[in-house]
Amino acid sequence: MKENPYQPWLATIDSICDEVGGQRAIKTFRLVFQDEKVREKFTFLPGQCVMVSLFGKGECFFAISSSPTQKGFIEVSVLKLGKVTSALHECEPGDVVGVRGPYGNHFDVSGWMGKNLVLIGGGIGQAPLRSLIKYVVDNRKQYGKLDIIYGARTSKDLCYTKDFAELKTCEDTNACLSIDVKEDGWSDFVGFVPDNLMRVNPSPKNAIAVTCGPPIMIKYVIQNLGKLGFSEDQIFTTLEMRMKCGIGKCGRCNIGNLYVCKDGPVFSYKQLQNIKGEQ
Amino acid sequence: MVNEKQLRDEVKKLVSRDDVKYVIGYEQGTYGFQVTPSFAFTPEEAERFIFSPLCANNLSVYLMLEEKPPLRKGEKEDTRKVGLVVKGCDARAVVQILQEKGLKRESLVIIGVPCTGVIDPKKITVKFPHQIKPVDVREEGNHYVLTINGKNQKIPKDELLFEKCKQCEYPTPVIHDVLLGDEVKSTKKEEYKEIKTLEKKALKEKWEFWSKAFDRCIRCYACRNVCPLCYCKECIVDQLSPQWIYRSVNRSENTVWNLIRAYHLAGRCSGCGECERACPMNIPLTMLNKKIEKDIKELFQYVAGVNLEEKPLLAMFKPNDTEDTIL
Amino acid sequence: MKVSTMEKYILLKNKLPEWINMITPTYTIFAPVKEEDLVFFKPITKPSEMTLAYSNAIVPPKAQMFHQTETMFTFTQGKNIRVNPASLPDEKIVVFGIRPCDAKSLSIIDPVFTNDFEDPYYLTKRKNAILVGLSCNQPTVNCFCTSLNGSPASPEHLDILLTDIGDKYYVELNSEKGKQLVEKTKKLFTPATDADSKKKKDVEKKAVDAITRQMKINNVDAFVKKLDTIFDAPYWKTIAMKCLGCGACTYLCPTCHCFDIQDETTLDKGARIRVWDSCMRPEYTLHASGHNPRPERMNRVRNRVYHKYNYYPKNHQMIACVGCGRCIDNCPVNIDIIDVITKAGEVKP
Numbered sequence: 029m030k031e032n033p034y035q036p037w038l039a040t041i042d043s044i045c046d047e048v049g050g051q052r053a054i055k056t057f058r059l060v061f062q063d064e065k066v067r068e069k070f071t072f073l074p075g076q077c078v079m080v081s082l083f084g085k086g087e088c089f090f091a092i093s094s095s096p097t098q099k100g101f102i103e104v105s106v107l108k109l110g111k112v113t114s115a116l117h118e119c120e121p122g123d124v125v126g127v128r129g130p131y132g133n134h135f136d137v138s139g140w141m142g143k144n145l146v147l148i149g150g151g152i153g154q155a156p157l158r159s160l161i162k163y164v165v166d167n168r169k170q171y172g173k174l175d176i177i178y179g180a181r182t183s184k185d186l187c188y189t190k191d192f193a194e195l196k197t198c199e200d201t202n203a204c205l206s207i208d209v210k211e212d213g214w215s216d217f218v219g220f221v222p223d224n225l226m227r228v229n230p231s232p233k234n235a236i237a238v239t240c241g242p243p244i245m246i247k248y249v250i251q252n253l254g255k256l257g258f259s260e261d262q263i264f265t266t267l268e269m270r271m272k273c274g275i276g277k278c279g280r281c282n283i284g285n286l287y288v289c290k291d292g293p294v295f296s297y298k299q300l301q302n303i304k305g306e307q
Numbered sequence: 308m309v310n311e312k313q314l315r316d317e318v319k320k321l322v323s324r325d326d327v328k329y330v331i332g333y334e335q336g337t338y339g340f341q342v343t344p345s346f347a348f349t350p351e352e353a354e355r356f357i358f359s360p361l362c363a364n365n366l367s368v369y370l371m372l373e374e375k376p377p378l379r380k381g382e383k384e385d386t387r388k389v390g391l392v393v394k395g396c397d398a399r400a401v402v403q404i405l406q407e408k409g410l411k412r413e414s415l416v417i418i419g420v421p422c423t424g425v426i427d428p429k430k431i432t433v434k435f436p437h438q439i440k441p442v443d444v445r446e447e448g449n450h451y452v453l454t455i456n457g458k459n460q461k462i463p464k465d466e467l468l469f470e471k472c473k474q475c476e477y478p479t480p481v482i483h484d485v486l487l488g489d490e491v492k493s494t495k496k497e498e499y500k501e502i503k504t505l506e507k508k509a510l511k512e513k514w515e516f517w518s519k520a521f522d523r524c525i526r527c528y529a530c531r532n533v534c535p536l537c538y539c540k541e542c543i544v545d546q547l548s549p550q551w552i553y554r555s556v557n558r559s560e561n562t563v564w565n566l567i568r569a570y571h572l573a574g575r576c577s578g579c580g581e582c583e584r585a586c587p588m589n590i591p592l593t594m595l596n597k598k599i600e601k602d603i604k605e606l607f608q609y610v611a612g613v614n615l616e617e618k619p620l621l622a623m624f625k626p627n628d629t630e631d632t633i634l
Numbered sequence: 635m636k637v638s639t640m641e642k643y644i645l646l647k648n649k650l651p652e653w654i655n656m657i658t659p660t661y662t663i664f665a666p667v668k669e670e671d672l673v674f675f676k677p678i679t680k681p682s683e684m685t686l687a688y689s690n691a692i693v694p695p696k697a698q699m700f701h702q703t704e705t706m707f708t709f710t711q712g713k714n715i716r717v718n719p720a721s722l723p724d725e726k727i728v729v730f731g732i733r734p735c736d737a738k739s740l741s742i743i744d745p746v747f748t749n750d751f752e753d754p755y756y757l758t759k760r761k762n763a764i765l766v767g768l769s770c771n772q773p774t775v776n777c778f779c780t781s782l783n784g785s786p787a788s789p790e791h792l793d794i795l796l797t798d799i800g801d802k803y804y805v806e807l808n809s810e811k812g813k814q815l816v817e818k819t820k821k822l823f824t825p826a827t828d829a830d831s832k833k834k835k836d837v838e839k840k841a842v843d844a845i846t847r848q849m850k851i852n853n854v855d856a857f858v859k860k861l862d863t864i865f866d867a868p869y870w871k872t873i874a875m876k877c878l879g880c881g882a883c884t885y886l887c888p889t890c891h892c893f894d895i896q897d898e899t900t901l902d903k904g905a906r907i908r909v910w911d912s913c914m915r916p917e918y919t920l921h922a923s924g925h926n927p928r929p930e931r932m933n934r935v936r937n938r939v940y941h942k943y944n945y946y947p948k949n950h951q952m953i954a955c956v957g958c959g960r961c962i963d964n965c966p967v968n969i970d971i972i973d974v975i976t977k978a979g980e981v982k983p
């Protein structure tokens with residue numbers, strides 16, 4: 029029999045980055061597989077996920093927020109919410125966790141070569157987009173224009189601020205941040221992400237739009253993308269569900285006949301329109 | 308028993324009222340001796356209602372299962388009443404819920420059925436294992452008359468009656484807005500015969516008995532979900548942090564589960580027997596409940612769900628309370 | 635294997651115990667055992683422990699492959715974390731007296747445990763198991779396998795099928811595994827005659843005729859498609875009103891295969907376990923954020939029906955129901971899949 033798909037590899041927490049100072053706590057964990065062979069063998073593409081275990085507490089499913097172009101480690105960003113994520117937030121560098129994966133489908137990075145990309149994220153939903161952004165930046169010549177639209181409630185809730193500081197200096201990248209309400213010293217857009225999208229006004233021509241974030245944001249972003257002329261098969265999003273196995277067996281992550289862990293998490297808006305099921 | 312026409316008329320009247328949302332009662336089930344819960348929103352739907360000796364379910368559980376989806380903008384809460392058909396034991400569950408302030412009295416309209424006992428579905432299926440077509444069952448004195456394939460069969464009540472009904476002290480609903488028919492007075496007394504026999508057994512024997520029973524438990528929680536008094540927002544078995552009971556299905560966790568369930572109903576269980584009826588694994592849950600009920604009766608002279616004015620047992624304190632059960 | 639090339643034998647009833655005794659040293663034998671008026675598949679050491687006069691086991695024999703509780707691996711906690719794989723049993727087992735519908739259920743759930751990631755726990759046991767079936771001569775009131783192209787005497791998903799034809803069993807070998815098992819004990823078997831085959835057919839027909847409850851849908855495939863058109867029908871709410879959301883119907887269903895994964899620990903040791911779970915419970919889909927994609931009983935009742943009759947056929951070209959009737963027998967409020975499906979067939983899109 030093949031390897032046991034439920035049994036995780038051990039990984040050491042290399043470093044922890046406190047992403048936000050807002051009400052919600054988000055930390056990004058850099059994980060390094062203990063076994064060198066695993067480090068080499070473990071390959072993934074932006075959008076894919078891993079199941080991270082804290083032994084004794086349980087497992088949680090996360091989008092990988094680092095890029096496959098970064099070697100030697102993977103990163104996951106964790107919003108403190110339930111039992112496992114709260115315990116993860118207590119961890120320190122050097123602590124050991126379990127990782128299995130990668131799971132699910134991925135952004136069609138090869139199919140999208142030569143296209144303009146509009147990446148719209150909100151809050152912690154940026155995690156899979158961060159992987160994609162880094163990937164695109166590292167393969168910059170293969171892609172067209174890159175518009176990044178990202179927002180959170182307050183400036184303290186914005187994740188990956190260091191990345192954005194760098195992105196803003198990139199010439200061929202248009203990174204637009206927003207916060208929901210006005211704050212002193214904020215020079216970027218004030219307002220909701222869907223509104224920022226309208227302001228940026230990307231052209232649908234030869235473009236792909238990807239949006240990840242809270243469901244309500246996604247809903248309005250998709251509406252607005254429609255207004256801008258994006259068609260159903262130009263729009264992609266990632267979905268979240270409660271996960272246990274990550275490999276299409278335990279049953280709970282289904283939307284209609286599709287399993288988010290296996291058939292997702294990336295779906296085109298066109299696909300979503302056609303499935304009957306609860307999201 | 309009950310005049311079904313009178314029942315339907317009463318339900319029709321109720322559902323026609325502006326302040327009543329729907330009425331919960333019984334209708335013919337899909338095969339054999341099945342009776343199934345029914346919800347009448349309109350007078351036409353009330354036509355389906357029946358009451359027969361097969362109406363074992365305690366429908367008051369549905370009061371606690373009502374789903375209230377979050378209100379949309381501009382939407383007002385629906386405060387209309389819910390109507391409910393109850394037997395004697397079912398009514399005690401309603402009283403208990405009201406005592407605990409789980410529901411408001413004014414949110415209910417209660418149609419009481421003075422009860423002369425109901426049939427244990429497990430007993431009747433053993434007698435007629437292949438019965439598919441619905442059967443008409445009537446009560447005639449000390450017998451049930453079953454009409455099967457046009458032929459009448461007479462069976463002594465005692466052979467089919469639910470055990471709980473044989474000792475029922477409150478056959479007429481202690482709470483009701485309408486009573487269908489005359490009050491039924493009980494001369495029965497709960498003697499706890501089975502419990503007394505078990506109490507006399509050696510510890511080892513008791514443990515053998517219960518561990519064998521709990522080993523069968525598959526933790527489906529039908530016993531909990533069918534119970535009108537198991538209405539905690541988050542059941543202790545579902546809590547994850549702290550996790551009191553592990554999900555593993557084994558003797559130790561199953562024992563913890565079954566004892567916790569019984570203890571959480573101490574002084575609250577109305578003795579409707581639904582938990583045992585629902586249990587697919589034939590675990591004698593009534594015995595657990597009854598043991599606790601007996602102890603409480605002896606220690607605190609308290610009976611659950613019979614007096615609306617009373618406070619729940621665990622919300623009551625008397626200086627002379629015995630402390631044998633605590634510490 | 636084609637039915638036409640199937641080998642057929644006769645085993646005299648009084649030889650059955652001898653056969654069981656002969657295979658007991660090599661195999662762990664799970665057979666129907668009676669306890670408290672219920673029948674369970676349990677390991678037996680001698681033939682007298684089993685009961686073959688039974689209608690169906692309360693817990694389906696899927697539990698022999700897909701344990702209700704399974705230790706996936708153990709680990710040590712603390713700074714020096716180590717993961718110790720659980721040992722997978724290599725014992726050979728015979729599930730004796732399994733009904734054709736329950737055998738079919740295993741073929742139905744196989745793809746879930748196989749797909750891209752092989753599930754070692756289920757598959758090891760499944761591969762080590764020989765299914766020796768027993769035709770269902772006296773179907774229960776809620777049996778309806780014939781509505782779903784099944785038969786109470788079908789050898790299709792079995793290694794061996796025994797059919798009680800009076801004072802003897804008609805034995806059909808339906809796989810290599812089955813042949814091998816009989817091969818080693820060949821002296822107990824005699825070839826079946828045409829008269830025996832005819833007897834089996836008669837017995838089967840009698841059993842088929844005894845199944846009177848049927849789903850009244852004209853065409854199973856059309857019904858699967860029809861469900862696509864009535865997802866939003868108020869019908870689901872109507873039937874869900876009386877559902878209690880317990881797990882009886884799913885835990886006891888031979889094709890339900892959902893599970894939960896949990897860590898269970900003592901001070902320094904721990905185990906990752908998996909246990910059966912059910913889509914009828916609200917916690918099943920509850921997100922840590924508090925959001926629940928299936929917040930109402932309607933969503934959950936519908937999911938159970940759709941998973942069996944629409945999603946599963948879409949993904950695996952099979953209906954995930956064998957018509958064993960357990961969910962009907964055990965629902966405390968008479969939610970009856972035969973009735974639910976029949977009436978869904980009448981709902982206007």
Ligand code: SF4
Nearest residue numbers: 524525527528530586
């Ligand atoms: S109904 Fe029976 S089997 Fe189910 S959890 Fe309760 S005691 Fe256990």
Ligand code: SF4
Nearest residue numbers: 534576577579580582
């Ligand atoms: S514990 Fe059992 S007998 Fe007591 S109220 Fe609940 S369902 Fe009825």
Ligand code: SF4
Nearest residue numbers: 887955956958959961
């Ligand atoms: S859904 Fe019901 S009838 Fe169908 S296989 Fe499952 S338990 Fe049996």
Ligand code: SF4
Nearest residue numbers: 890891892913938941
């Ligand atoms: S019906 Fe529900 S519990 Fe059963 S397999 Fe399908 S999703 Fe799982």
Ligand code: SF4
Nearest residue numbers: 877878879880883965
């Ligand atoms: S057994 Fe009946 S009440 Fe329980 S979840 Fe299933 S359908 Fe609902």
Ligand code: FES
Nearest residue numbers: 273274278279289
């Ligand atoms: S997480 Fe188990 S099936 Fe998707």
